[in-house]
Amino acid sequence: MRRVRTASGAVAVQVVRKHRGQRTILAHVGSAHTDAQLGILLERARRMAAEDQGVLDIEVAARTQSVDGIADWRAGALIPATTRPKGAPAPPGRTTSTHSRLLYDIIGVVYDWLGFDEVDDGVFRELVIARIVEPTSKVDAARVLTDLGADTVSYRTIQRHLVKINTGKYRDAIAGKCFTHAADRGGLSLLLYDVTTLYFEAENEDDLRKVGYSRERRIDPQIVIGLLVDRTGFPLEIGCFEGNTAESTTLVPIITAFAERHDLTDTPMVVAADAGMLWASNLTALDEAGLGFIVGSRSVKVPIDLASHFHWNGDVFTDRQIIDTVTPRHANSTVNDIAHRAEPVWNPDDHQGAWRAIWAYSAKRARRDQKTLYAQETRARAVVADDIAARLRGTPRPPPYDGAGDCFIEFGRGEVGKVHANFLSGAKPTGVLEGPSAALAAEKRDFAPQRRERWFGLP
Template identity: 25%
Template sequence: SITGNKGNQDVYIKQSYRKDNGKTSSRIYKKLGKYNTLLEQFSGNEKELMDWAKKEAEKETLAYNQQKEKVSLSLSPLARIPLDEERVFNIGYLFLQKICSELRIDNICRNIRNHHKFSYDFHAILTDLIYTRILAPSSKLSSYKYCHSLLEPPKYSLQDLYRALSVLAEESDFIQEELYKNSNFIHPRNSRILYYDCTNYYFEIEAEDGIKKYGKSKEHRPNPIITMGLFMDADGIPLAFDIFPGNQNEQLTLKPIEKKVIKDFNCSEFIFCSDAGLGGKSNRFLNSFGNRSYVITYSLKKMKKEERELALLPTQFKVPGSNKLIDLRTLDESDPKVYNTIYYKEYPLVTGDMDETVIITYSPKYKAYQSKIRNAQIDRAKKMIQSSDKTRKGKGSNDPARFIQRTSVTEDGEIAQKNIYQLDEAKILEESMYDGFYAVVTNLEGDIREIININKQRWEIEENFRIMKSEFEARPVFVRREDR
């Protein structure tokens, strides 16, 4: 059809359709062009123009009907699928395959193969291990079996897979280095701030073996463990890791990994961030040179008495961006603006030849969160007192049993005939003193808001460990050979 005012007309293909109320109507399906422009192409012959337009409409109608055409499949209910013949395959790995391709893992494997003597397909084994760890995490044997359900099943043997683990362990540093470089092609890495933390993984064995040592397990397990140190970039993406004996002091794990990051990853200028357990003086000193600085959690509970009293003193606080001094006792924490504001104060800390700054922050919102968590733990402790579980000693800072006090003597100092269990009110009061407060130590000179935000993101490295241990089921570790 031709629509529009004379001199400004358009040629359209229209489509008939039925409305919801059952009545028929028409709508524009496709615009063929301006009438005057098309008329010039046909030397002013309107009949030829309309004949051409009708043919175009016929083509569009045919294409439209083909899209709506029903496809019939023939099915023979008597036909049998041959025994042991696979007809259903998992294809979810194809999405991961694209990412592996963008990370150029094939090039990494090709470089590794050039200085190793093996005949199996190392690239296929590595990528299959990646797919199964994400899609169906399990032991290497179970992973190998799962891979046979993929659209492209393995052409290598189970023994080849185990042999490849030794190569993976040997080339771990090279693979990490190359993945970091290649990942920049997908998403530019933000290495301005690097976060570091440690965790451990246990083995279901009864005796120490190699680097599998008895140590302080994060899960309070009695099994031998190994320690993993992990660097993470400012976007929450893992950067580099290494494995250490389970009984090694975590403070000592930082230096070898950081040297590797500086040398092999070409990351020499960054802000280092970690928790207090990994931010000892030697590690802070390490990050005081070469355009590096640090922001490290500073334990309020482990401060000397005089310093702790200064830190918790409610005066001399400020709001970032303002020099007005605030007394925390005057705050109306029911005011949403006050509730969501972070207050801070700072003071110098001189230890030996290091000039540092301690920043104390106070958040009414964080205070309410800590109080809520503790009140729930107190309720659980009350229930434990009424049960046989009251004799259990609290093992950690989140164990409600830490609030249960046992009294075994009378007020006269005589030995009691039975133990008395009650809430430890002094312990509860002591913990509530720290509600809302947080501290960091830094040698960074800059906007206080930036320093606060740097430390706030530290939770993401804990999230990395949580994902590895839960979604990726990285514990317990089944492969026990140190070279694998």
Template identity: 40%
Template sequence: MQIVYSNRRGSRTMDHVGSAHDEAELEALKAVAYQRLAAGQGELDLGLDVAGAPGAPLPIVASRMGHLWDALCRAYDAVGLDDATGGDRVFRDLVLARIIEPTSKRDARRVLEEVGVAAASYATVERALPKYATDAYRQRLATACAAHAALGPASLVLYDATTLYFETDQGDGFREPGYSKERRLEPQITLGLLTDASGFPLMIEAFEGNKAETHTMLPVIKAFMATHRLRDVTVVADAGMISEANRKAIEAEGLSFILGMKIPDIPYVISSWRRDNPDSEIADGQIFTQPWPASPTDQRRDQVIYYQYKADRARRTMRGIDEQVGKAEKAVAGKIPVKRNRFVQLTGADKAVNRALEARARALAGFKGYITNIDNPTPEFTLQAYSRLLNIEKSFRMSKSDLAARPIYHHKRESIDAHLTIVFAALAVVRHVEERTGWSIRKFVRTARRYRTIQIRAGGQILTAEDPLPADLRDALALIVGPGLAH
């Protein structure tokens, strides 16, 4: 056993301690060597028995995803959900666990334990779920979200609907088969989502799966306005959500709207322009304005219709028309079976390509219509407001993917409503985090969860340790929790 001393210049000296012939003698020589090395040095007494087990690992007594959890808690509070729920920790933990790892309510306990948070028992969660399904509880959340969005009478609200299907083949009056964009036959429910112009959620409602999406919009808007005592908001919705009856119903309620509209025939304002400019091409982005004043018997406000032409939209539409017409021609020639094709005209047993419909479709390629009844509209404001529907589509995609709103493991209406309440609150927190940081929630969670805070027991003391944060994550956390708390 030797102790070797060296310095920067490379010279070394050795101190011979002794020779050992078995393990007991070796341990004794190690103890002598430790004493010689520590000779004349003060020691900090941590209460560790190093002589008995030098180099023994220190036990970790706690480990948590502190940065991620604290940031999400701060975002939850900033939206106003903690005040709205009266500090309901079970609800908060279910909401934040769904953001970190979407899973079942039973498995949320595992997620919270991995985070390092004490989780309520599943029996406690089951007792709480009926409360989350009540109208009073959900209205408090909606009120908090509306206050966070600073919603007022002149605000834009976006509306869209989607469906969530269930792994069952039996309907029950609420979960019923209906029209599905995913072409599924299982029972489903229809969801109506109302957001502000940025896509921040304001209200979510569930309807029977066989209820048409066009019949869901007005009940959601009326319920929202009643809850927040609003006399008027400007509703923005896609053409697929609007029927003529729907638009009249919105008008009858005295609401302002900016709606997409289908164009079944060539509008007069476009055909007139083409007659006056036979040798000119319509410019990309060109807008045609068609005022539609109300007559004394119409019982509506004056409206304006805008038709915008986009070259890229025309290119994509023309390509689709070419494909459909090609299939129609093959079907008429008997080369392929007749399937659903709008350009195939059937008259008794005779088949023909509907050339008049083809000509009309090509003449309308690239155009999209927008109708509004707001006072003194401009095409720029109207089209910009309509383009914000991308934000609500993003919120729906987020709820289905990042928050895994489906599959739903519940079967009772009460449990389904409670589940949607949790998803709604989680969506509000997610949109706040993304708006503050500019990061996607998936990137934020994936990055922040890698950096844990651990506590180590060293004798009678508890030491705290953590990995240093990268600069980009530290900056993102500072935008949520404040610069003084992100370190």
């Protein structure tokens, strides 16, 4: 490392190599005007010099350097008039702080590139970046922003800006930019929809956070979130529903809101979903909204939809055979006339009480179903055998499942009823409705804490 005084009085730091009396400057690190700048440049030069060669870590402390200690050729003297003592050994370096500023800048560039900067709210932009990096609470967002090297604001400021989200119509502005971005890439030909739940560590329910169906068997209050995205997963529309809302009832509101927001009411749209997502009421709502749909049917409807085929051809099918027919919109109606051998061709004017149904037969799927049914039959025989063996031995028989159970039903306005259901009492499940009443509403409020105590022993 070479330190030399420049014409301006600064101290230049260079990395040089001397071979056979000839000096070669490998890199000019920079010029220092203060002792602090000189120390930084010397450390940088030291790392550059040691980059391509092995260095033994023998912990020899370097001495601090001073700008005044470098000879100044402008004074016209080889030896300074006053000599400065050698600097004290420099202490080892320590890290005072770290941050991920590069990550913050990249997310901010993408945020602005998508056009979200149309929402002229810097605090909202900071919260979005913090939530992308680490989904956490509003209070903890300040810590995330500090780790990113960004300026932080108080919790009161965050709360004040969040109030502007609804009054400032932030969702409309951002949804418009999302739609424009997806449309420019040609990704609107196929849209995907999914539902998830968000849980809250709250003791009591409110108008939005309610205990509902949970795949994880949780009994905490929750809300239901519906999200519509393009084929790449880019979000286009989002909606929030009460925690006890059935997932299948969230599809129509999200799609209609998306169509109305972007003036797509006259644009043909087709919804494709499985049978569990679309009920008869949903299909009717989609039809009334002018939306087409493709929905998977259930095998229990085969005897009704294919009654004409069974009457004329029996239960014989060929592999990959396709039957195009109709299916009734309501379970208590009949639209297939077995007096006609040809399957009816669906027409919206002639079949106002029916939908078009396309059935396909797969020999591979049939073999799989037969295997599954055989396994179930074998299991049932084993249960019966255990029952017979218990009677012969005089031991208690395994307790059977009686198929009975209770569930609460909310009618709105605080009214709650209870259904006493029995699934195994006859050919069809039966149910008896009790209420609604104030006593049942109070019983439902106490149900979650009681179940928590009964299952987990928690108060």
